[in-house]
Amino acid sequence: MEDSCFARFAPIVAIATYSQAAQVLTPLTQDPNIQLWLPDSLEKQGNSQHYEGSLKEHLASIWAENQAFIFCLAAGAVVRLIAPLLKNKAEDPAVIVIDGSGNYVVSLCSGHQGKADLLSQIIARQLGAKAIVTGGSSAFGLPAIDTxxxxxxxxxxxxxxxxxxxxxxxxxxxxxxxxxxxxxxxxxxxxxxxxxxxxxxxxxxxxxxxxxxxxxxxxxxxxxxxxxxxxxxPRVLWIGIGCERGTSAQLIETAIDETCKTYHYATEAIAGIASIDLKADEAGIIQVCQRRNLPFKTFTPQALKKVDVPTPSEIVQQEVGTPSVAEAAAILAGENLQVSKQIFKSDTQLGAVTVAIAQANIEYIGHTGRLYLVGIGPGDLNQITPAAQTAITEADIVIGYTLYLDLIESLKRPEQVIEASPITQEQQRAQRAIKLAQWGLTVAVVSSGDCGIYGMAGLVLEELQEAGWNGKSPQVRVFPGISALQSAASRVGAPLMHDFCAISLSDLLTPWEVIQKRLHAAASGDFITALYNPRSQKRTEQIVTTQAIFVQHRQEDTPVAIVRGAYRQDEQVTITTLSQMLEHPIDMLTTVIIGNTTTRNYADWMITPRGYLDRTRNEE
Incomplete structure (x- = not known):
């Protein structure tokens, strides 16, 4: 699965040698990127396979084929099993050890370059366990400088x-x-x-x-x-190429390498190759791009001829309609020309090549970015889904309102970039996240409650639509969270057991006239109503008007829940009535739930009947 949190580590092997260990690994092995191996003495589970003979022999046969190994086995036993297979940290796969109770996930081998440190943290989030990472960089809160x-x-x-x-x-x-x-x-x-x-x-x-x-x-x-x-x-160099039709790939590669060597550039810093669109099917250039895994950008003669270059050619102008190919293409791709055109020919290779080099201000990352739209519920870690926790931990960059990022401090990794901003900068956060994801990073955008209920998910998708998003790049995943109305309801009982609605009293984005219309409809329709953003320092009259509207349709003793900061340290929970609700503190961190005509207050619990008991009585 492309959108799996384990995709970047695949292929992955999980190994268990006894039943309890297999049960610990089962939640992980539901992911198609992870293959579970069991001895033939154990019954198969899900997509598991049996290995024959000794585990030591089996490991040797699959070691080179996989990027990560997850053992639910004693650490000492794992060390003895893998010791003969280890080469060096540049080649060794990630090795993770999970204890038999599933409480600890240990990054045992290839923590940096094999990504075992990151994988262990992701697994820990999935299992609700604790990750054990012993690398020096992590201990100091520093990024791993070698990765x-x-x-x-x-x-x-x-x-x-x-x-x-x-x-x-x-x-x-x-x-x-x-x-x-x-x-x-x-x-x-x-x-x-x-x-x-x-x-x-x-x-x-x-x-x-x-x-x-x-x-x-x-x-x-x-x-x-x-x-x-x-x-x-960093991959910031764009190689502009002009060549005769049929020029060999070897000559093109030689021209690139020699130019880089002459001007002391690393070929590892090459972002891609650029040329005129007439060369889009040039076999030699295509072969070079495939061999070196480089993108190939092409531009029309009209676009190229608009670029000022140091060495234009009248001959090139007559042949292809622009006075420059290599230099102009390099500049359009990379902006800042560093090496003007160099011409290469060979007595033993077909064709001729012109090479120019430009340097971009922003590096080419080379992979598809991802946007994670994450709901963190009320912010208590116990109330955040494992999938949402994993998304936050996995992301390269986490973006959100300062308060919400503070609530998830323990989910962050040392190498992550954390960008916090004030509560009023939702659009800026969305645009920033999209820009970074389009560049190629994995970005988690955090919302309290559920990201799709008055959260950032809708805004980010709207901005993507405005930008002409193709639905594929960047990839988007939405991770739901416990909404504020659910959190508040859980603290007072079961007030949402029948039809309900949610209405925000903030008129920042919705005209107050529209909000009042919805309030009248909810009140007259006998909907249990959850009020978001009920009162701010400047906006104080909306909650007063709301109460007056509901009094027209409900009894004054209708139960009302006022919950501030549910599941947080400063939580405040009040059950009152419709007539007395304004006597209690209400602000932007408060959720108000107004019951319907059947909602009752019993033993300090708020209950809305669903109708089961009435049906039973009628049947009797």
Missing amino acids: FGFIYGWHKGEGDWTGVMAAIAKKSTVQVIQESGSTLWQKHLPPSHPFHFGFSESSAELNPQARIWISPTKRKIAPKSDFPKVQWH
Whole structure:
């Protein structure tokens, strides 16, 4: 499943050797990305398969085929099983161990590069367990410096990664020189981080113990450097290509590599290739893009001829209708021309190639972004669905109203970007989330209650529609939450047992005349009515008018529930009557439930009959 939270780790194997362990893993193995293996002594469950012979032999046969292994087995036994199969942290799959009671999920092996740390946290959210992550970066609340760039589509370059990670673990000063790529990660570091950004006027005073370069430039790092250095390469380089028809892929690749080498650019920093639309079917270019997994952008001659270039050609103008292909295409794709056109020919290869390089201000991530629209209910972790918790933990970026983000603090990961904003900036949050998801990130937009009931889901989808969204990119998933009316109702009994409606008294987006019309309809129709946004500091008369409307249709002793901050530390619950409801504190964090003509107050519980007892009495 493409939209599964486990898709990015697939294929995944889960292994249990006894019945209770299989039961612990069953909720996970309902996901099609996870294959459960059991010994033939156990009965099959769901899509499980039996392995023959010893588990050690079976592991050896499937080890190279899978990216992650989840064991419900003693940690010591797992260590002995996998020890002969381990190579290095760049190649080893993620290994997770879950205890037999399903209370703890341990990231055992390949925590960073194999994503075991993240996978363990996602599994823990699914099972309601506690994730155990022992990596140094997590202990300090820091992003894993050897993997965090993957979020932004960066490629790892050369360097002493072990040495740099060791320096970070010791909290030594680490110099970060970032010349390209997103700086979002910098803005959300803990105050005590060890990073120093940029060049220091006095390197003696700085005395860094490690250095990180984030740049399209390929630097030579001496094997015996005075301190460890590493390189990340954001994909910001767009290669403009012009070529004769039938030019070989080998010559095109040679031209790209030689140009990058001459100008000290890392080929890992290449975002894609750009050319004129006449080359959309050029076999050599297509082969290069396929081999290197690069996107191929093409532009019309009309678009290309509008671009000012340093070396236009009258011959090219006569042949294809624009004075420039390579330079103009590079600029349209990447904005800032870095290398003007270079011409390559070969005595042994067909054709001729022209190469130019431009650098984009924003890197190319290279995968489809996702938007998670998440309802967190009242904010208490026990009231948030496992799926919603998982979505929040999995996301690259979490966006929401400051108060709601504070309520889910424990769900956040060190490498996540958290963007909080005031309550009145809903549209800005929606637009920001869409922009980041269109770029290629996974973004969780948090709403209290249910995101589809007076939450952010509708606004985000409206904004997507306005932007001409194709329904596929970015991908969108909606994670429901317990709505405010449900939370409030649960605190006072069962007031919503018959037909009910919800009405917001805020006239910020809906004219007050329309709201009054709905109030009259709800009151006259005998609907139990949940009132959202009943009163603010500036808007005080709407709740007074509402009460007057309902008094026209209901008895003054009709039960009314006033619930503020349900399931939060400052929760306040009051059961009163329609005539006395205005005597109690009501604000924007309050939900008011007005009963119908049959609702009653019994032993401080609010009950609305569904009609079962009346039917029984009639039958008697």
